[in-house]
Amino acid sequence: MDKTSKQQEEEKEFLAAYDEYSTSLFRFLTMKIADREVARDLTQETFTRAWDYRQGGGVIREWKPFLFRTAYNLVVDVYRKKRSVSLDALIDDQGFAVSDDSADEKQAVVSAEMSLVRKGIDQLDETYRDIILLRYTEDLPPKEIARITGLSENVVSVRIHRGIEKLKNILGPNTNL
């Protein structure tokens, strides 16, 4: 394969990965650091690092875990600030929509419940919150979460289980969780 077509193919693959995973990366980063603008910058930085890695001769077999691992490390390395805004406030304040097509009344009930769930997630220790978000929001299996966080698969599975138990305790018996 000549140099030009190789470059074009790589570019196409890279931009396809952006199209497919940028939203979930942005979502994960926003929830982790509670700052939309910084999350956008970090999403961009994650992709530039992925390209730098590829450009330097590295192979990326699976984009999703690679990108999440890079984003996770980026937060650890570069952006060490703790969250100062609640997840619920972040979503309300910045006008993010909750996906639901129900009628108004039902929407109000659902929104209230969603708000409750977000407040519950907020109260989780970061140890559990990251893993719960990766598992349930991003649909990543424990094996992938283990690769991203540097934990063992067993530890991840235990934390998912405990995280859900803690979330249930936080939300109390009246919720359907």
Place this chain on the structure above:
Amino acid sequence: MKFMHIFKKEDPEIAAKIKAATSIRMDDAAREKTRALLSEYVKMRPIRVTEPAPDTTPAHSNASGFFMRHSIPAFVAVLVVVVGGTAAAAEGALPGDILYPIKVHVNEEMRATLATSPKAKADWAVGRAERRLEEAATLALSGELNEITRAEIETNLDAHVKSAGESGQKLEDENDVPDARDVKAKIGAIKVARENILEGVRAVKAITRTGAAADTANTAMMMSARFEVKAIAEDVNEKDADQLETVTRGHRTAAKARIEATKRFLDRSPKQLATSTRAQAETRLKAAAEELSSGDAEVARGNKEEASSNFDAALETATQIEALISVSSDTNERESEVESKIELGL
């Protein structure tokens, strides 16, 4: 034993509710803008057509910052098209190489123009300083860190640290206290890592010169590593949490630079390295990389003490590799000298 089977029955309702409650999207305009910037970025940095490395290691902190917030100036794009191939080849250059000035004064300066905010500028300056440290560690491994290359690296390092400091000052002036503090900590970490790598090289050389026999290798390795860690620890007031944080970060930076340098050194398959030495170096490299990775995981979990301990271990293991290779090279040189003398009948 694995316990995953216990948790296999995940309630789909829980999953659906958490997913719905955390549904966030980047707005379409921002998403498209970022896509356009990335599209320009990949054209600026073309893929090298070489055999790829068979690894997917995480892209950890080759810190750069949140650059590319704005459009890339057209003249930069033109420049890249013209010098693109050379620029890509220069990325692997070391001080003393013909392409090294292109790496430092063209490639890196071009990337610096993409950093617009003071924080992004500071992060990239720190990233450049880390690259200099990695170069120093690579040259040290191959015995090519002489006074000229060392001076060049130190001059560039000073310039990067100064640049980061100036950007940090701007952040302070803008009352961005957290970012200013972060930059200050990163600069401190660079200084700690610099002492470890540049001064550590002298210590390793001094130790290996005093004993030629291979059985002194372990002693030398342990001495060199402990000497450096102790020297650094004595430089700071251990009661000061910020300084301890700086030392921890510095050890991480130094360990990472040494690990990357070792990978690079071993990839070049130096002929002067004995098979047994190479095997030992590879074993230690793996151990150091795992310790570094464990340290990062502990940082993510907020366990500072464990993280610090892991970074120290990674640094010590990585430093041992340099001592190991220095002893091996030194022994080989002496054997060559003896052989030459025998041949000359001296």
